[in-house]
Amino acid sequence: MPHYREGGAAHPDLLRIGRIPIWFFVISVIFFAIGVCSMPFAASYAADFFYQAVVLAIVHTFTLGWITATIMGVMYRYVPALTRVPIRWPRVAYAQLVIFAVGVSGMVAHFELGAWFGLWLAALAVVTSILMFAANLAPCLWDQFGRGVAETGMLLAIGFLVIAATLGTILGIDKTYDFLGGNVLTNISGHAHLAAVGWVTMAICAVSYRMLPAFLLPKVTLPRSAIWQLYALATAVSALAISLFFGLPGETIFSLAIAAAMVWYVAIIARIVATRRMPIDFTPRHALAGIAGLGFAIVLGIALTVTGGDSVWGARIAPAYGVAGLLGYFSNFIVGMSYQLFPGFVVRARQGRGWTAVTIAELSIVRTRWFVFGAFNAGVALMLAGFLAGSLGSVRAGAIVAAAGGVVYSGVTLWTLSFAFRAAIPASAAQTSLRILPE
Numbered sequence: 001m002p003h004y005r006e007g008g009a010a011h012p013d014l015l016r017i018g019r020i021p022i023w024f025f026v027i028s029v030i031f032f033a034i035g036v037c038s039m040p041f042a043a044s045y046a047a048d049f050f051y052q053a054v055v056l057a058i059v060h061t062f063t064l065g066w067i068t069a070t071i072m073g074v075m076y077r078y079v080p081a082l083t084r085v086p087i088r089w090p091r092v093a094y095a096q097l098v099i100f101a102v103g104v105s106g107m108v109a110h111f112e113l114g115a116w117f118g119l120w121l122a123a124l125a126v127v128t129s130i131l132m133f134a135a136n137l138a139p140c141l142w143d144q145f146g147r148g149v150a151e152t153g154m155l156l157a158i159g160f161l162v163i164a165a166t167l168g169t170i171l172g173i174d175k176t177y178d179f180l181g182g183n184v185l186t187n188i189s190g191h192a193h194l195a196a197v198g199w200v201t202m203a204i205c206a207v208s209y210r211m212l213p214a215f216l217l218p219k220v221t222l223p224r225s226a227i228w229q230l231y232a233l234a235t236a237v238s239a240l241a242i243s244l245f246f247g248l249p250g251e252t253i254f255s256l257a258i259a260a261a262m263v264w265y266v267a268i269i270a271r272i273v274a275t276r277r278m279p280i281d282f283t284p285r286h287a288l289a290g291i292a293g294l295g296f297a298i299v300l301g302i303a304l305t306v307t308g309g310d311s312v313w314g315a316r317i318a319p320a321y322g323v324a325g326l327l328g329y330f331s332n333f334i335v336g337m338s339y340q341l342f343p344g345f346v347v348r349a350r351q352g353r354g355w356t357a358v359t360i361a362e363l364s365i366v367r368t369r370w371f372v373f374g375a376f377n378a379g380v381a382l383m384l385a386g387f388l389a390g391s392l393g394s395v396r397a398g399a400i401v402a403a404a405g406g407v408v409y410s411g412v413t414l415w416t417l418s419f420a421f422r423a424a425i426p427a428s429a430a431q432t433s434l435r436i437l438p439e
Helices: 012-048 052-084 090-113 117-142 149-177 184-216 225-246 251-274 282-307 314-351 371-388 390-418
Strands: none
Touching: 012 052, 012 090, 012 184, 012 314, 012 390, 052 117, 052 149, 052 184, 052 225, 052 314, 052 371, 090 117, 117 149, 149 184, 149 225, 184 225, 184 251, 184 314, 225 251, 225 390, 251 282, 282 314, 282 371, 314 390, 371 390
């Protein structure tokens, strides 16, 4: 991000923006911990039928509280840095953070209670927060649309986020006033695909096109075709959502088009990984596990399109599809990237406040990473198998194992993030006499 100075001192608004991503990350990790701890208790509900209030509460805990909050935090830091355009209203970002946290908490709580009036009021708060987020970041990205791959993908993702949140709120209001036509399940599916594919998947594609080359130092450059992959994905998910909302033909074709766009993405990422100069650590390791989760999600999504969500097999496939996407793909990617991004953001936040410098290594606890990787992914695999086989015991066992990995990750990550809010340094740094510090 550009570093402006007034009278020799850093502009206070820029220091506030420097802390904003950290606050979003803290919120996201707390929601992640809540989500994974809730999974064993919600297993029976999801196994019976996916469209239940308890299941929707957990889904939104992950989609909004964990995934969306993390992506917002990343964008607040990297969009100004990539575009060289400062945030227009830095103080609005703090208000947006508060409104977002309150709105998401309200949505999750009212989903759990089955209180639809309170739900859509909380959803209106979330939409307001998202519009504030878009107003701050879209102007930074606009001039780079169609030029930069990451910038183009992030702007498209923000547009889908606004649409998905607005439609989701309308669906919530419809639960009170019953004014929408069409099939409830196809309406929900349209909203879900705009959020999961249009917003989250688009954002992850855009961010990974920027971050993975930086972490792996491949021998090849990112191909220009990457931007066309983003356009193809945006076109396919838009067409699918329209067909679902209006009952038009082509649902299977558009689902296959989304799958083809994601296979294209995997091919681009695979080439980057294959020509890497850096060794595989836990960031690309989780990314590769995420690609495996993406593969399962693609297959299950197509199968769900064929069987329908209201069939016997559809009731089994739908929760497995959610696990593959939310946990196998999205969460793996975020966990892996957080190992690199979160400590780096903390280092920058401490620099902005003039506190004692620390290194990324000193802010990172690495000895837990094998356990997190193994437990989380083993649990996800067991949940997938359990849902498809109709085995509630396997689903619960998998949820417990995945939760164990998720809780350890959350505790370690919150410890890392805490150093953005306290001047103290990690004990390992205090005990080291020879340290190489960031400039």
